[in-house]
Amino acid sequence: MKKILTTIFLIATAVTVLAQVNVEARLDSTEILIGSQAHLQISVTAPKGSTVNFPYYSANQQMAGGLEVVTADREKEEQGNNLEKTVNTYTITAWEARKYDVPAMKVRVNGKEYPTKSIPLTVQSTKVDTTARATPFPPSDVMDNSFSWAEIIPLILLLLLVLGLCIAAVYLRGILRRNKPITIFSKTEKKILPHEKAMQEIEKINRTTGNDQKAYYTSLTNILRQYLEDRFGIMAMEMTSSEIIDRLRAEDSREKLNELREVFQTADLVKFAKHSTLRNEEELYLTNVVQFIQETKLEAQPEAQQSAPQLTAEEQQSRRTRLLLKSGIALLVSSAIGILIYIGISVYDLIV
Template identity: 30%
Template sequence: MFYVKKIFTVALLLIAGSLSAQPKTPSVEARFSADSVLIGDQFRLDIEVDKDVMEVVEFPVFDRGHLGGDSTDIEILAEGPVDTLKTDGRRITLKKSYLLTCFEEADYRIGKFPVLYINKNIIDTLWSMDSLRIFVNTLSVDTATQTIHDVKLPLEVPVRFGEYGGYLLTGLLGAALIALVVFLLVKRFRGKRQSGGKRVPAEPPHVTAIRQLEKLHSQKLWQSGKQKAYYTGITDILREYLSTRYPVKALEMTSQEILDRMIRESLPEKSIKRLKDILITADFVKFAKFTPDADQNETVYTDAYYFIEETKAVEVEQPAAEIEPIKTEEKKEDDA
């Protein structure tokens, strides 16, 4: 009999050991932070999952920012991360919170909260032990003791100058500006009528070019080592002069194209030579890093000056009208 009891005890211990060796299924606990709230109040939904370290659980994703189940009026304002609440050996407790609100009065029965469970080849849905339920209430109005008043009309406030002073000042400035523009336009129109619509003749091209040359020469560019700027300025002045003096687009032409075009204009040979020396020297300075001496720098300026003088348009002076003397008839003396 003793041996039978001993064998029975050993069998019970083996069964208990085998049951304890089996992995424990994760448990899910879900609860609201309050049993009832007022409309518009914020409250939390806390989810805790107790599981083995090697087990994997996934929390649901809610569409359109609303809590699932039968309640579509409970809105999700924020979703917290998954945090580790505590660890105990191989057991670990995870927590996740949702910040919620609701604007419809009702008794919301959401049911059990689902969590996806993954372990090796097992994929299952775990549900919380308790169902979720919350009351969303509104404040009641006692019409017996509370008097309901109509909406008050807007208060009448006296008009103050400070409220419209800025608009008035802006209007006066705008009117003054318009008056000034009208005055200038009328003055210009009257000036044209008094002058008979005649325009002041433009300055001749050679006068403009010589003035620009003198201004460039007075800057003393090559004396301060800025020879490239000096030669670029001289060639630009000559190109602009040729563009206004002759029907050529000298600003867009190469040096050789300019020389060929000027030859067809029947310029004097010495003028062609001056222009050729200027353009070739300038090209060497700008593109071949050639450094002329002081005499060459001054020669380029004088050649440009004389080239403009030699090729400028000759103004034909109109001969002054001859004034015939007034003939006075000699007074004949009456014969006595």
């Protein structure tokens, strides 16, 4: 009898817990235009402290045929009765006018899967009004080509203005020729090596990011990407993590590539899925990046580069004066050319 009562109690407890878990999915709009955005909200109501795992989609990833995930955000709120509500919002869009089915999602709550229902979404193209008709106008009368002095005098005045602009430009040109140009001598500076530049930036990470994990991993991966560009000549800043690993596969050992892959994957989770890591994990990934840089650094010193020395106040003033004179001459000449073009068009309209 005691075993029967215990079994009944356990079954009732499990049913009560399951009844407290509620998973819902809804769209804020079932019809959008091409390129517009809809918001898919998946809400989970469960006991406080429950582990809730939503499907993960990175930015610009395809959710289903033609549906693209723009962003994904999560928020929580208390519901009372020891319950809390977790909402994951996926911003989605599509670039083809047709009907779609937002797929059913599987949400894990405390290790158990709860499926949602698929939701239809219609994407429409911009409608064009084909019923509007242009209003026809009667043919214009033939006009005489006669012109008056009232039309010619403004053109003559504009010609005089062009002459004045040309005289002013010649005058400024004379001043510019008397103002001798400044000769700037360059000096040689040592060019910093890629690994030295990367290590300098790594030393600044803890001072600039503090406890912000998203900023920390963003800075760490940006430093690594810039080092890969400077060291291996690949466009790492414009490539995805997987593309970088594939590009480096011929350059390095599989063990070091696996370490870099973990760094990039963890950084993507922190930046886009609000994932968090422990302090020792941050230090481990930082150590892996530093070790990779040290093992792949260039030993040879780069060629020195040239840089301009600082100008004196008098030289800077002379340089600004020459720049202003050149700008003034260019403005006067371009204005004169523009006025001449206008005069030519006006004369053509008077004659034709």
